[in-house]
Amino acid sequence: MKPLGVGVVGCGVISEIYLTNAALFPQIELRAVADLNPEAARAKGEAHGVPAMSPAELMARDDIDIVLNLTIPAAHVEVGLAALEAGKHVYSEKPLAGSTAEARRLLEAAEARGLRIGCAPDTFLGGAHQSARALLDAGRIGTPTAGTATLMLAGHERWHPNPDFYYAGPGAGPLFDMGPYYITAMVAQLGPVRRVTALAAKGRDSRVIATGPRAGQSVPVETPTHITGVLEFASGALVQIVTSFDVKAHGHAPLELYGTEGTLIIPDPNRFDGTVRLYREDWQDQPTTHAHGDGNYRGLGLAEMATAIQAGRPHRASGALALHALEVIETLLASAESGRAIPLETTCERPAAMPAGGRTGDISAAEAA
Ligand SMILES: NC(=O)c1ccc[n+]([C@@H]2O[C@H](COP(=O)([O-])OP(=O)(O)OC[C@H]3O[C@@H](n4cnc5c(N)ncnc54)[C@H](O)[C@@H]3O)[C@@H](O)[C@H]2O)c1
The missing domain is CATH 3.30.360.10 (Dihydrodipicolinate Reductase; domain 2)
Structure with missing residues (x-):
């Protein structure tokens, strides 16, 4: 299977581990990095051998299938919507959005275009x-x-x-x-x-x-x-x-x-x-019976989403899961203010288990799970 092209928007602290780990996952290929701050993009591009450009240039590239959104939380929705408008799938660092209302906008925009939203954390x-x-x-x-x-x-x-x-x-x-x-x-x-x-x-x-x-x-x-x-x-x-x-x-x-x-x-x-x-x-x-248990594998959820897109099945670190987690957070705080137990409006599928065994970077067996 050919790898999906990934463009990174946001070249700050957390981008380093994603850029380093990309080489572990054959399902994805880094094609560009971008940041509001051109110097940040240039430095990361140079360090990892990837072309640096402006966010708008990155969005316009035909060889980028997924935008990896590593910007600050306040920019997650704006950058995510721009990527969806450009026809790209989006995988975002947490939180998906600042509120469930904003997160829903992202999910609806993706749904309308037949595109995927994925979100950290992928540690699960x-x-x-x-x-x-x-x-x-x-x-x-x-x-x-x-x-x-x-x-x-x-x-x-x-x-x-x-x-x-x-x-x-x-x-x-x-x-x-x-x-x-x-x-x-x-x-x-x-x-x-x-x-x-x-x-x-x-x-x-x-x-x-x-x-x-x-x-x-x-x-x-x-x-x-x-x-x-x-x-x-x-x-x-x-x-x-x-x-x-x-x-x-x-x-x-x-x-x-x-x-x-x-x-x-x-x-x-x-x-x-x-x-x-x-x-x-x-x-x-x-014992640890599954792969990706001996180091920091941030980006595993992105690679799994790339595999799922190619296979036409749901991905595990999904927008629906992130929206649900965000609603739990908001609702806990609302409950603390009101003094009442509050039912949730959202729900999600329990993500499918990963198969046992396997080696680093190999998530092809996840299809069968
Ligand atoms: N730093 C960590 O250890 C850590 C751990 C887990 C998750 N995260 C999450 O990762 C995300 C990024 O965190 P960070 O620590 O790398 O932040 P950071 O401030 O170091 O980097 C963010 C980068 O995004 C750029 N940026 C901001 N708005 C932009 C926009 N509209 N378009 C393009 N670029 C833009 C900034 O210029 C900056 O270079 C956050 O959502 C955070 O919650 C961070």
Whole structure:
């Protein structure tokens, strides 16, 4: 099968791993890079041997099938719509959009043109999470009834020189920042969410920057920084989710799933690797049974989407999944404000499992799954 041509728009921090990993995946071929800042595009193009150009020039190229949108979140919809108008499929970094209303616009525009939308995170396709999924599907914990998703940190001002945006109003806070990883991972394991409830608090009114030229400066906190909620899945399973920038240390695993016959501990959903642990009579570390579990494989979801386009089947890191995760985030915060449990409007398919085995870059067997 001939590779699909990919053009990268947005040549910032995260572009490096995508540009490096592109060589792992024969399903895609990098054909161009672009950025509002021509110098950023030039530098990445030179480093990776890809022509650099303006975003408009990239969109006009006939040899680009998929626009990989790695711009800042505020530009995701504008760049995505421009790519769709130019007849390109879109794969976007998270979040898909700033709100579910905007995300729906993107999905509708893609649908109208018969084009695909894919979105990060794709860590749920990695070796660690797919190994856990295989154990779940094999009934090793029986029927899943409950679980926990826990992301608790002391706050990014401890290492980030300009942490203002993590604390500034709507769209900020730990749930928007890290929630997509945890929610997408749980939906990939359990299927869609039906209803959510939450409460939220703000640990401090301001934060002090610890590093860089602004060290010692205060940043105002205009968003909840500790959100604790419950996701009621369509399956009936209940998952507690906590995301916080107010916790110095804790002893919880990132993700735990409880079933009628056992418990699964699933590693960090921001990573492709890690050890899955299973409890039936005692704790046992589990082998990684699937490929892409020994490193950082960002771009796996893009390559899988390219394969799915060629095969004419649905792709796994889909726009519908990203829209659903975004609605879960928005609705948790709305529930915390209103004090009510709120049903979700969106739903999505539980993405198909990846087949066991395989080697890096080979996702052809995913067709059969
Ligand atoms: N940095 C990370 O570790 C990380 C991790 C996971 C996900 N992400 C996500 O990746 C995306 C990018 O993050 P980043 O850290 O690379 O940001 P960044 O600020 O380093 O880079 C973004 C780039 O996009 C360019 N850009 C902005 N608007 C544009 C537009 N309209 N057209 C073309 N180019 C435009 C900017 O000039 C900049 O070079 C974000 O959605 C972020 O949430 C980042």
